[in-house]
Structures are given as C-alpha cells and as structure tokens.
Amino acid sequence: MADAFNRNDPEYQTDEKWFALVEEEDRVLVGAVPPATGPGTTPPDLPSGFMDDGDHPTLQPPQQPTMTIEPETVPPAPTRQKLYELSRIYKHPLLKVEFNIEAFVCGQLDPDLPRRAPWVIKLEDPGTRTFLFLFNSAHSVFRSVTMTPIDGLLAELALKMFDFLRDTSPDSANFASILADLRAEYATDTKLDSKAIISAADAALRDIALSIVDLTGTEAPRRLFDTLSADVQDTIRRKVASRGVTNIQSVVNAGEFLAYADASHIKLFVHDHPNLFFDGRFWAQPYAGIDFGNEKVNEEARAKVTERYDAYLADAVWLSTQSPRDLDRCDREELIRATLSVGLLSPDGNR
Numbered sequence: 001m002a003d004a005f006n007r008n009d010p011e012y013q014t015d016e017k018w019f020a021l022v023e024e025e026d027r028v029l030v031g032a033v034p035p036a037t038g039p040g041t042t043p044p045d046l047p048s049g050f051m052d053d054g055d056h057p058t059l060q061p062p063q064q065p066t067m068t069i070e071p072e073t074v075p076p077a078p079t080r081q082k083l084y085e086l087s088r089i090y091k092h093p094l095l096k097v098e099f100n101i102e103a104f105v106c107g108q109l110d111p112d113l114p115r116r117a118p119w120v121i122k123l124e125d126p127g128t129r130t131f132l133f134l135f136n137s138a139h140s141v142f143r144s145v146t147m148t149p150i151d152g153l154l155a156e157l158a159l160k161m162f163d164f165l166r167d168t169s170p171d172s173a174n175f176a177s178i179l180a181d182l183r184a185e186y187a188t189d190t191k192l193d194s195k196a197i198i199s200a201a202d203a204a205l206r207d208i209a210l211s212i213v214d215l216t217g218t219e220a221p222r223r224l225f226d227t228l229s230a231d232v233q234d235t236i237r238r239k240v241a242s243r244g245v246t247n248i249q250s251v252v253n254a255g256e257f258l259a260y261a262d263a264s265h266i267k268l269f270v271h272d273h274p275n276l277f278f279d280g281r282f283w284a285q286p287y288a289g290i291d292f293g294n295e296k297v298n299e300e301a302r303a304k305v306t307e308r309y310d311a312y313l314a315d316a317v318w319l320s321t322q323s324p325r326d327l328d329r330c331d332r333e334e335l336i337r338a339t340l341s342v343g344l345l346s347p348d349g350n351r
Contacts, residue, residue, distance in 0.1 A: 078111060080104040086133065086150060090157055093185055095172055097161045101153065103133040110134060118142065119149070121156045145336060148190070154182045192335055194324035197342070201319035204345045205266050209258035211282045211347070221255040227272070228265070236260045263320045267313040274306055284348040285309075315341035 086103035102124065106113055112134055113120050119135035133156070135142075135149050142148065158179035165173040188196075212224065225233065239260040240248050251257050258269055270277055278287030290301045315338040319327070327335060 078106060078109075080106045080110070080134070083149070086153060090154075090182070090186065092161060092178065093181055095161065095165065095169075095178070097164060099157055099160070100128060100130045101133050101157075102130060103135070103149070103153065105137050106134045108136045108138065110136075119152045119156070121153070121160075145340070150187055150190075154179065154186060158182055192332065192339070194322075194327035197327060197335070197339055198319055198322060198324065200339075201316045201342050204316050204342050205263050205313075205320060206259055207347065208270065208277070208282065208345065209261065209266050210256065212258060212276055213255040221257070222252055224255075224273070225252045225257050228261075228269070232261060232265050232268075235262060235265070263317040267310065267317050270313060271306055271310055274302070278305065280348075282347050283309075309345075312341040312344050316345055 081104060083103040083105055087101060089098055089100050091098040101121075112122060112132070113136060117136075118139035118141045119133065121131055121133050124130050124132045133149075133153050135152060137149070141152075158175060161178050161182075162173055162175045165178075184191075212221065225236075228236075236257050237248055240251055240257075243260075245251060248257075251260065258266060261269070274287050275281075277283060278285050279289050285305060287302055287305055290298050290305075292298055292301065319338050319342065322330075
C-alpha cells in the first residue's frame with residue numbers, strides 16, 4: 001500500500017481509502033464480520049503488502065465468561081464433652097422455679113462462649129425450657145478452691161431466678177437468699193459439714209483397708225498380718241472380738257483384718273507396703289514403675305511419693321479422730337486442706 005501511495009495511485013491519495021482499511025482491520029481484531037457488499041459477495045481482498053503472508057486471522061466467536069460456584073462450607077461442630085454430674089433439673093426448694101440444664105465442657109474458641117468468658121448459659125430449647133451451660137475448664141478462674149463450675153452455674157441460676165421473681169413475686173426476689181438456698185441444695189460436696197467430713201475420712205480409710213481383700217489365696221493375707229507388730233495384732237483381735245466375730249483366722253484369711261485396725265495403723269501399713277496400693281492397684285500414681293535410669297534417683301522419687309501420701313493419710317487420720325464439735329472450732333483453712341486430702345485418697349477413677 002505504501003508503494004501504491006508512492007506511485008501516486010489516485011485511490012490511495014485520499015484519506016477515505018486509508019480510513020476504510022483501518023475500520024476493516026479493527027473489525028477483524030474484535031471478531032466482527034465485515035459487511036457484505038451484496039448477495040454472494042465476499043469481503044474485498046486487502047491490498048498487497050498490507051499484511052504479511054500467513055497473518056490472516058481466523059475469526060472466532062467471542063468467548064462467554066464462565067462462573068464457578070464454590071460449594072458452601074459448613075463450619076465443623078464445636079468439640080464439647082457432656083458433664084453428667086451437673087446436667088439435671090435445678091429447682092429452688094421453696095420458690096418452685098426450675099431449670100433443665102445440660103452442662104458441657106468446651107474450649108475457649110467455642111462459638112457460643114463469649115471471648116475471655118469462663119462460662120455461659122443460653123436457652124437451647126424454648127419448648128422444654130432446656131438451657132445449655134458451657135464452661136471452659138482451663139480458664140484461670142477455676143484455678144481456685146472457692147470457684148468451681150457448680151459455683152458458676154448456681155450463680156447464673158440465682159440471677160435468672162431473681163430476674164423472674166422481681167416481676168412475679170417481688171417480696172421473694174432476694175439474690176443473696178436465692179443463691180444461699182441453691183448452694184445448700186446442690187453444692188453439698190463443698191460444704192464444710194463436720195459430720196460429713198468425718199464420715200468421708202472414715203470411708204476413705206476403710207476403702208484403703210479393704211482394698212487388699214482382692215489378693216488371691218490365703219497365704220498372702222496371713223503373711224501380711226504377720227508383718228504387723230504384736231500390739232497392732234492385739235488391737236485388731238480385740239476389735240474383731242467386740243464385733244461378735246468368733247474366728248480371727250477367717251478375718252485374716254479374707255484379707256479384712258486391716259479394716260479392724262486403728263486409723264493410724266492403716267496409715268503405717270500403706271507406708272510399709274506401697275506396692276499393694278500404687279501403680280494402678282488402688283492409686284494410679286507410679287511407684288515401682290518409676291525409672292529415671294539411676295536406682296538412687298528412683299529411690300528418692302519413690303520416697304517423695306510415700307511422703308506425699310503419708311501427708312494425705314495423716315489428714316484423714318486426724319479427721320477420723322475428731323468430733324464434730326472439734327472440727328467446728330478448727331480454722332477454716334485447716335479444715336479445707338484436710339478435706340482436700342481425703343478427696344485425694346479416693347481410688348483413681350472414682351474422684
């Protein structure tokens with residue numbers, strides 16, 4: 001085309017020809033079909049030299065954009081563990097207001113647990129008035145001897161009862177009284193009841209004494225009885241006789257002799273025979289299985305185990321020898337410590 005212009009070809013001397021060629025090339029680039037000049041006609045050929053050989057494009061229909069629909073993602077259900085000991089119907093003993101509670105241990109990232117909150121209570125089923133009590137057991141508030149999940153739950157229930165009674169029975173709407181009544185009804189495990197504490201200590205020592213009954217054969221119990229001092233054996237014989245049992249040998253052979261011993265003798269027996277009680281026999285605490293690769297270190301570690309359990313047993317022995325009036329005069333902190341020791345003496349799996 002440039003040659004045609006240089007040869008002074010009249011057709012290429014004006015802008016019309018050049019403009020038509022530019023328009024036609026634009027239509028090719030955007031995929032448009034050149035206009036026909038008549039029936040059966042074809043688009044005019046491009047002038048020689050306008051395009052290189054082999055550069056004639058093949059017209060393609062415009063591509064339609066495609067849309068990819070992503071599948072809707074469903075968030076996984078939060079991990080929760082039901083706590084059956086707190087799941088129940090809670091009723092106020094006098095006001096007849098009740099709540100059906102389903103309690104669950106959850107993680108701090110549970111979607112229903114407010115950020116940084118140790119627990120939350122929410123209405124799950126309005127039809128049955130079922131509430132969910134979710135609590136994060138790892139929260140720092142529960143690293144306390146005075147705050148447990150039941151304390152948080154009862155506080156929430158007391159507040160809800162207070163709000164309900166404030167509108168329906170204003171004279172009964174006293175938060176402190178409601179909370180005290182609920183705790184008296186449902187927080188019995190944490191009550192410092194002197195009679196109950198003494199009874200728990202006696203039961204713990206008796207469970208320890210009777211745990212050797214499972215020893216097979218009659219030779220082992222007899223041999224264990226013979227390891228006791230003469231004074232301890234005589235004490236056991238006297239108590240067996242006072243209970244109306246006519247044959248001491250039947251008690252010894254059954255492995256029940258330790259149940260007739262004094263509380264202090266039970267403590268001493270555990271200290272002298274740790275292999276009968278640790279390593280999963282009564283307590284899961286490792287003892288014989290302790291292995292640090294050095295026997296001296298192993299013995300030191302075992303000594304610390306027996307020392308710790310000696311302290312627990314000493315608290316239980318002290319409680320079992322007190323009267324309710326004696327405990328009522330004790331310091332609260334001392335009583336709490338001894339009560340916790342009794343709890344630690346429960347067989348593992350029953351705490």
